Amino acid sequence: MSRRRDPVGSARSQIAVSSARSVTQEMLSEQPRRDLIRNTIFASLLFLAIAIALIGLVVLITDSIVKGWSAFDLGLITNGTSSFPEDAGLRSAIIGTLWIIGIVIALIVPIGVGAAVFLEEYANKESRISRLIEVNIQNLAAVPSIIYGLLGLAFIARSPLNLGFVVLTASITLTLLVLPTVILAGREAIRAVPPSIREGSLALGATQWQTIRRQVLPAAIPGIATGVILAVSRAIGETAPLVPLGAATFVTFNPNGPLSEFTAMPLQIFNWVKQPQPEFQALAAAGIVVLLVLLLALNAFAIVIRNRFEQRW
Amino acid sequence: MESPKVEVQVTEEAETRGLGRPIALGREATERHVEHRAKVFEARDVTVSYGGAPAVRDIELDIFKNNITALIGPSGCGKSTLIRCFNRMNDLVPSALVEGTILYHGEDLYGPKVDPVQVRKLIGMVFQKPNPFPKSIYENVAFGPKLLGMDDVDDRVRQALERAALWDEVKDRLDSNAFGMSGGQQQRLCIARCLAVDPDVILMDEPCSALDPISTGKIEDLMLDLKDRYSIVIVTHNMQQAARISDMTAFLIVELDSSEKHRTGRIVEYDDTQKIFTNPADQRTEDYVSGKVG
Numbered sequence: 111m112s113r114r115r116d117p118v119g120s121a122r123s124q125i126a127v128s129s130a131r132s133v134t135q136e137m138l139s140e141q142p143r144r145d146l147i148r149n150t151i152f153a154s155l156l157f158l159a160i161a162i163a164l165i166g167l168v169v170l171i172t173d174s175i176v177k178g179w180s181a182f183d184l185g186l187i188t189n190g191t192s193s194f195p196e197d198a199g200l201r202s203a204i205i206g207t208l209w210i211i212g213i214v215i216a217l218i219v220p221i222g223v224g225a226a227v228f229l230e231e232y233a234n235k236e237s238r239i240s241r242l243i244e245v246n247i248q249n250l251a252a253v254p255s256i257i258y259g260l261l262g263l264a265f266i267a268r269s270p271l272n273l274g275f276v277v278l279t280a281s282i283t284l285t286l287l288v289l290p291t292v293i294l295a296g297r298e299a300i301r302a303v304p305p306s307i308r309e310g311s312l313a314l315g316a317t318q319w320q321t322i323r324r325q326v327l328p329a330a331i332p333g334i335a336t337g338v339i340l341a342v343s344r345a346i347g348e349t350a351p352l353v354p355l356g357a358a359t360f361v362t363f364n365p366n367g368p369l370s371e372f373t374a375m376p377l378q379i380f381n382w383v384k385q386p387q388p389e390f391q392a393l394a395a396a397g398i399v400v401l402l403v404l405l406l407a408l409n410a411f412a413i414v415i416r417n418r419f420e421q422r423w
Numbered sequence: 424m425e426s427p428k429v430e431v432q433v434t435e436e437a438e439t440r441g442l443g444r445p446i447a448l449g450r451e452a453t454e455r456h457v458e459h460r461a462k463v464f465e466a467r468d469v470t471v472s473y474g475g476a477p478a479v480r481d482i483e484l485d486i487f488k489n490n491i492t493a494l495i496g497p498s499g500c501g502k503s504t505l506i507r508c509f510n511r512m513n514d515l516v517p518s519a520l521v522e523g524t525i526l527y528h529g530e531d532l533y534g535p536k537v538d539p540v541q542v543r544k545l546i547g548m549v550f551q552k553p554n555p556f557p558k559s560i561y562e563n564v565a566f567g568p569k570l571l572g573m574d575d576v577d578d579r580v581r582q583a584l585e586r587a588a589l590w591d592e593v594k595d596r597l598d599s600n601a602f603g604m605s606g607g608q609q610q611r612l613c614i615a616r617c618l619a620v621d622p623d624v625i626l627m628d629e630p631c632s633a634l635d636p637i638s639t640g641k642i643e644d645l646m647l648d649l650k651d652r653y654s655i656v657i658v659t660h661n662m663q664q665a666a667r668i669s670d671m672t673a674f675l676i677v678e679l680d681s682s683e684k685h686r687t688g689r690i691v692e693y694d695d696t697q698k699i700f701t702n703p704a705d706q707r708t709e710d711y712v713s714g715k716v717g
Contacts, residue, residue, distance in 0.1 A: 234517065306554035310613070313510065314567040314620060315544030324566070329557050421557050 171402065178395030186396055191362050191373070195389030200397055203378035206277065206365040207346060210374055213281035214345050215338065218292045221285070222341075223327075223334060226296030231322055251290035258287040259351030267355055275356030278368040283351050288341035295337020299330040332419035339412035343405050349376035375401050461488040463624055463654045464509055464532075469523035471504050471513060478504045479688040482523070484673060486624075491646060491655045493665035493696065496675030497711070501688025502658040503551075505675070506626050508532075509656060510546040511539040544571065547617035551629040553609035555601035555616075560593050563601050563612055567620035579619050587615035588645050607638025614645065618653075625649070627657040631664065643668050662712055665696065672699040674708045 189199025233240040262283030266273055273279045303326050311321040327334075352374055365372040373381075379401065382394035464486035471478050479501035486492050486509075494502045504513070511532065513519040525532040532542065556563050564580040573579060580597075584590040589611045593604075601612055610630060617625055627646075631639040646655055646668055659665050665672050673693040677686050692699060692708045703709045710716045 236517075304554075306550060306552060307556060309512070309515075309548075309550060310554040310556065310616075311566070312515065313512065313543055313548040313550075314570065314616065315540055316566075316570050317540050320570060324570075325556055 171399070174395040174398040174402070176395075178392050178397070178399055181389070181392040181396035182399075186393070186400065190364070191378070195385075195387055195393060198382075198390070198393055200375060200378055200400065202361050202364055203373050203375045203397075206361070206372035207374045209277045209365050209368070209370070209372065210280045210284065211342055211346055213278065213368060214284050214288070215342060217281065217285040218289055218341060219338060222289055222292030222338070223296050225289075225293045226300055226334075227322060227327070229293070230297050230300040231318070231326070247290050247293055251294060254350075255287055255348050256350040256354075258283055259354040261286065262351060263354040273369075275371060276369045277365055277372045280352055280355055280372065280374070281368070283355060284345040284348060287348065287351055288345050291341040291344065292334075292337050295340070296330070296334050299333025299337065300326060302333060303329045329421055332415055332421070336412045336416045339408055339415070343408040343412075346408070347376055347401065347405055349380055352377055353380075375404075460490070462486065462526075463488050463528065464656075465524075465526040465529075466508070467524040467526070469505075469508065469521065469525060471501070471508060471522075472520050473516065474518040475520075476685040477687045479675070482690055484690060484693060486654065486656055487671065488654050489650055489652075490670040491650050491657060491668050493669035493672045494656070494658045494675060495660075495662055495665050495672060495711075496688065497677055497716075498660075499686050499688070500675040500677040502675055503628050504688070506628055506656055506658050509624070509626055510543050510548050512543075512548065514539050544620060545622055546624045546626060547620065547622035549610070549613050549617055549625065549627045549630045552633050553606055553613050555604070555609050555612050557600070557602060559598045560601050560604070560612060561597040564615050564619045567616060571620055573620075579621075583615040583619035586618050586649065587611045588641065588648075589615055605638070607634050607641060610634060610638065610642060611645065614642070618649075622653065624654045624656065627655065629658050629660060632660060639664070662700075666700045669696045672696040674699060674703075674705075674711060676707060676711075 185197075185199050187199060187204065188201055189197055190201045191203075192198040229240065229243065233243075235241075262279055265271060266282050267275055267279045271279075271282075273282075307325050307329065308321055311325045312318070316324070356371075361371060361373040375397065379394050379397040382390045382397065385391075462485050464484070466482050466484040466486075469482040469484075470480040482505060484505075494505060496502055507513045508521055508525060509527075509532070513521055521533060527542075527546075531537070556566060558566075561580055564583050565576050568576045568579045581590065584593060589608065592608060593612075601609065604612060610633075614625075614630075631642055634642070643664065646657070649655065657665075657669065671693065672695075674691050675688045676691050677688050679686055692703055692705045694704070698704075699708060700712050703712065707716075
């Protein structure tokens with residue numbers, strides 16, 4: 111700190127000023143030892159928490175890469191199912207996953223957005239029924255996925271829908287599974303559009319539907335898209351609900367439509383893991399890496415969309 | 424603008440009806456104008472309540488054509504509630520109830536066959552905080568005309584921006600996002616958006632409260648230009664603004680009910696702006712406009 115010379119101040123007042131300053135500095139810089147120790151302990155604990163979370167992910171990825179290293183080649187993606195590890199690949203599983211997910215997207219976008227619009231824009235939010243619906247949607251989002259698998263088995267694969275063990279059955283089941291996520295994200299995105307935009311549109315003589323269609327939904331699209339992508343990335347990784355739906359069967363052909371029998375990536379990996387040969391273990395590890403890369407790419411895409419198009423009001 | 428001074432025949436009705444029954448009014452003023460200016464709105468015994476609690480009550484108010492009518496009064500006196508009755512924006516609040524009669528050019532605005540959507544096409548509104556749509560400048564102004572299926576959209580956009588004194592500032596960047604404009608420009612854009620559908624009345628709910636004095640001045644100039652074509656009702660906190668631009672001024676007060684829970688607004692005095700600010704009939708008006716209270 112530079113000391114400024116005060117021409118009018120007497121020597122005594124200068125002494126008073128400098129001693130007052132040093133007392134203040136001392137008080138400000140003095141940090142009780144106890145506080146210091148506490149701070150350090152808490153910071154370490156918090157760091158430990160994040161470290162545990164990250165270590166799990168890092169171990170999984172490194173382990174998969176190391177174990178699957180020998181299986182990484184083009185054949186991993188282009189080869190179909192085979193009982194010989196050197197000929198086995200993910201082709202049927204990838205095509206199956208693409209079919210399933212394509213239909214899931216086609217189903218969740220209109221149903222999820224429609225439900226979100228109704229709940230946010232039309233339903234009377236004070237009423238008990240809509241509060242009951244709200245709580246239930248949140249609960250549905252937390253239901254274990256195997257329950258949806260059994261639901262799909264009981265009502266979609268068997269009667270009343272009786273579709274059998276096909277792509278469409280898996281798509282409908284996964285749609286039911288991720289729909290709550292889409293609805294919740296859609297509501298959040300629609301709620302983020304400020305009421306003043308709706309008022310501005312209505313005051314120009316727009317009907318409620320015109321206001322939703324031309325102002326609210328366009329402004330909410332980035333948020334809705336983010337929710338849809340995150341829901342899709344969950345659906346891609348889900349294994350449990352597909353197990354009861356017969357997807358674990360040995361599929362040697364490429365699924366070619368909604369009514370085709372199928373397998374999917376996580377199930378193919380699951381199958382490989384069950385094989386005794388170490389080569390299949392390597393294939394499973396490599397498959398995990400492919401699936402993880404796909405999921406991380408989708409999540410990254412969601413983040414890019416959110417950051418790029420997010421509207422700041 | 425001076426309203427035409429015409430020799431008056433005071434009708435029986437005007438004498439007994441006056442304006443705002445429980446309130447002492449400048450009677451001469453009422454007699455001078457009421458019968459000779461075209462009325463856009465006539466509010467008779469209007470009470471608006473939210474969930475049973477009245478926000479404004481016993482409103483008697485005539486809004487005249489090609490005038491700027493100012494609603495002034497302290498916070499919470501229901502100015503915004505009142506102005507939102509005129510384009511039925513209160514319909515959007517489920518708990519709101521509008522009682523009494525509001526005539527629009529003699530037609531009941533709340534009649535059973537009246538569609539609020541049609542009402543809002545004729546009666547535009549500008550809000551307190553500029554609320555441009557998150558779209559281009561052009562799309563903001565074109566929204567109304569496109570909605571109504573008008574075919575000369577480009578011309579209307581240009582005309583509206585010219586009337587809102589914004590054309591020269593934005594003509595080279597019609598495609599850029601409206602959020603990039605300054606607050607004052609955004610508010611003039613909202614006015615242009617409203618003008619693009621060629622309304623009959625423009626309601627302005629504290630249009631300048633979020634703006635700096637220079638932008639405020641531009642909007643006030645704009646309002647004085649616009650009143651040749653449109654009738655304007657403005658809610659304002661700013662008494663100087665009311666004094667500068669309005670022809671008629673209504674002063675509202677807020678009253679606590681006996682349980683002291685609900686605050687209800689009421690019109691104390693409605694008269695020529697000049698009279699309200701120089702020689703008000705009611706002591707409470709005088710206290711308010713001279714800055715003793717509020």
